[in-house]
Amino acid sequence: MPVSPVERNDHSEPNAEAFIFGFDFLPDGSVAKVDWTSSKSTAACPSHGWRWLHFNRLAAETRDWLGSSSDLNEAVIAALLQTESRPRCAPYEDGLLLNLRGINHNPGAEPEDMISVRIWATQNLVLSMRSYPVKAIHDVRDGIGRDVPGTPAALLALIASRLVDYIDPVVEQLKDEVDEFEEVMLSEHGQLTPRVLAEFRRTILLLRRYVQPQTEAMQQLQREARMRRDGAPGFDDDDQVTLRDTTDHIMRIAEELDSIRERAAVIQDQVAGQRQEQVNKRLLALSIVSAIFLPLSYVTGLLGMNLAGIPYQTEEWSFGVVLTVTTVLGLGVVGFLKWRRWI
Template identity: 30%
Template sequence: MTPDSQPARITDDDHCELPLLFGRVLDGRGGARAVDWKEAQRWKPGIESEVLWIHLLRTHPGVQVWLETHCAVPEPTAELLTSDANRPRAFREGQALVATLRGINFNPGADPEDMLSLQLWSDGNRVVTLRRAPLQTPRLVADSLDHGDGPEDAGALITALTEHLIDRMSHAIVDMNAMIDELEDETADTYSDQTLDKIATIRRQSLALKRHMSPQHEALTAIANGAPGWFEDHDRREIAESIARLRRYLDDLDISKESALVLQDDIRARAAANTQRTQYVLAVVAGVFLPLTFITGLLGINVGDIPLAQPGSHGFWIITGLCGTILAVELLLLRRLKWF
């Protein structure tokens, strides 16, 4: 492919006048050519190995009507593909496969648990993917097609999309595990309120990711078991491998959540032990000085006939010696009782 024939750089422009974000016609050999919106609407399967893939902005007006008129998608299904009902699911509708999948949100300023939905429809000759917010997975697959090492047919395209979605989930899980390891090293000697905030964030992310990934496991299982005949056996094996990896990631999420909980309990236990130790020291100090405070308070009242108050009685040194003797006796007693 010459530089002049390179496809245009893929961008996610939410303010474009057309619903098409990008389009490709797969050549059946791992490559593809770019198509615009007009060509995508006129496209007909010319060569048996060719497959049309268009990536649409589902919030664009008219997308639902286009799905119904140009792809013969039933109205309820078209409404599902363009709606905000983004819980992962998949089902077969005649010779078409319909799915809603979710991927990690790696957009700037977003949290990983804010997962993005990717709607998908395919009849074997055409693959239509739809999204609302920018999602990197379709662009990665399109880049591989532009370099000639992408999927060859509709089934391989769907498996490539699911594999990229799951791969990017693993990045978020690895980052959480690395953060837990760092926090465990930090809390070996000390901890702070920021540490507890980080642990709470990890627990929240783990719960959110599992809430979305568990139904995605069911959706991929539905694709592997109920996809139409054009979804070939090797595609089902690829999906089965993706399901196994997703299952491992779900187990990793459980481990991350439990590790964060153990770490949080350990920090709280240390904080409680430090508080108890401080209270114990304060109680010992208060017990030591209570008799001394009583004596000094009694002799310090402003009334007549205070003992040892007359000049020449050496009252200060007598009281000081008495307090020192009481202090020594108290310390000896506490030592024998093994209070410190």
């Protein structure tokens, strides 16, 4: 029968309770929910079988319990509580430190603001932490009663797979959006604003910021699974197949994001070229108007000159001299422009 874990603060705040849920996986294959009231004063590792504990990383009680009762190494505690961390996988003594990112499905949040899931795993303990609810973790929790992971390694592989699975729909949505942008640009009167494209590219960059390191973390986890170090979670053949498929999946997602980013850059160049073409058309219209009125301005200026006070204003040849001087100046300017190859 499905096991209903003790769970609180599904929409937790930083000051909410520390413990979210926990399971004890017993040697006979049964699963029992962790009674945190009686267990929080004891060490994290159980006396028999293995255990999964899930915490709210931002709660003060979590830090207190890790420091006073968990019996974990200080370096491990510091890594679990680190404020900001890129996805990574690092072996440490008898366990694995794993930091992965999951899509943010919380109300009012943007999916690209991925939530960090910190995990410390040994042969008899999986200790996971998050700052805000992660849908992938809840899916794994809800499926415990139907599909019980046999080892901590199997649980790690399952969590990693679920986290990556939820990234895929977001990337597919971005792919559909860039397809729509290309259709708009190919339409006769299609126009896109730079602001829309800038926001779209920002979303891609935020996702790539975590997906690319997550790819490297999964590759490292796959290598650690093959090494089978003493004390670390033991990955069997099925677990390694799951890790390999998950690694291939996240690599395809990273490649798809790169492709979407390149397509968005091309579209942005097209938008910039389109705007420049519009500016050039307006400048051409102004140039044509100027070309039409420039001779008229010259003639009206020439005939409307005020000659009072100019030497030889009463002579008949004075107007011819003025006309000749302006013509020579005009031809001189044209010659200079041709000499500089500006026209």
